[in-house]
Amino acid sequence: xxxxxxxxxxxxxxxxFAVVFYAVWAVFELVIKGKIDExxxxxxxxxxxxxxxxxxxxxxxxxVLLVRHYSDELYISLKEMFTSKADWLKSIPVFVLFAALIIxxxxxxxxxxxxxxxxxxxxxxxxxxxxxxxxxxFRGWLLNVALSDEKKKxxxxxxxxxxxxxxxxxxxxxxxxxxxAVFANGGFITIMVLSIxxxxxxxxxxxxxxxxxxxxxxxxxxxxxx
Numbered sequence: 001x002x003x004x005x006x007x008x009x010x011x012x013x014x015x016x017f018a019v020v021f022y023a024v025w026a027v028f029e030l031v032i033k034g035k036i037d038e039x040x041x042x043x044x045x046x047x048x049x050x051x052x053x054x055x056x057x058x059x060x061x062x063x064v065l066l067v068r069h070y071s072d073e074l075y076i077s078l079k080e081m082f083t084s085k086a087d088w089l090k091s092i093p094v095f096v097l098f099a100a101l102i103i104x105x106x107x108x109x110x111x112x113x114x115x116x117x118x119x120x121x122x123x124x125x126x127x128x129x130x131x132x133x134x135x136x137x138f139r140g141w142l143l144n145v146a147l148s149d150e151k152k153k154x155x156x157x158x159x160x161x162x163x164x165x166x167x168x169x170x171x172x173x174x175x176x177x178x179x180x181a182v183f184a185n186g187g188f189i190t191i192m193v194l195s196i197x198x199x200x201x202x203x204x205x206x207x208x209x210x211x212x213x214x215x216x217x218x219x220x221x222x223x224x225x226x
Contacts, residue, residue, distance in 0.1 A: 029171035075147035131216035165195035
């Protein structure tokens with residue numbers, strides 16, 4: 001495909017996006033989110049505002065616009081990432097692995113499987129969109145903009161993307177008072193490994209819907225199983 005001239009290179013656009021994105025989201029997590037909860041006392045309505053409206057405006061929309069603008073220069077174009085035929089059968093082992101990693105430790109600890117009594121409409125609203133918003137930013141844009149056809153150069157991009165994915169969780173861990181614990185107990189490693197898996201499935205299938213679905217499945221299972 002013939003490349004069109006851009007006033008700003010894709011690399012510079014990615015750096016500017018990342019700086020602004022991380023700054024804005026840190027402020028949102030540390031300051032604005034709490035004010036929304038105060039202003040909208042209904043938990044479900046508050047979650048709709050935060051996860052459906054604001055997160056899609058702050059995450060999905062800019063990522064889609066950037067991917068669309070630089071589509072002819074990216075490893076996977078916007079159209080391709082939504083229309084490429086994914087091999088869902090080959091992704092089944094990943095779903096099974098995710099389920100096992102979540103279910104088995106909880107079963108061993110409790111001696112039974114239970115559905116969390118805290119899982120409800122708020123979590124459903126949150127997790128219906130978490131895969132779309134986060135995968136469009138981190139795989140659809142930030143990974144995609146760094147990838148090239150040279151296979152040996154893809155792993156550094158995947159690892160850098162995992163670090164970026166880890167960093168976006170820092171503000172919420174700070175807000176919840178979990179930051180030290182997450183690094184002390186190695187929980188941060190799970191975030192990076194998940195990012196690597198999401199990246200590999202995106203590259204393998206050339207379809208963003210696979211990591212979106214895997215991401216959503218993981219988050220739902222974590223909260224659903226007590």
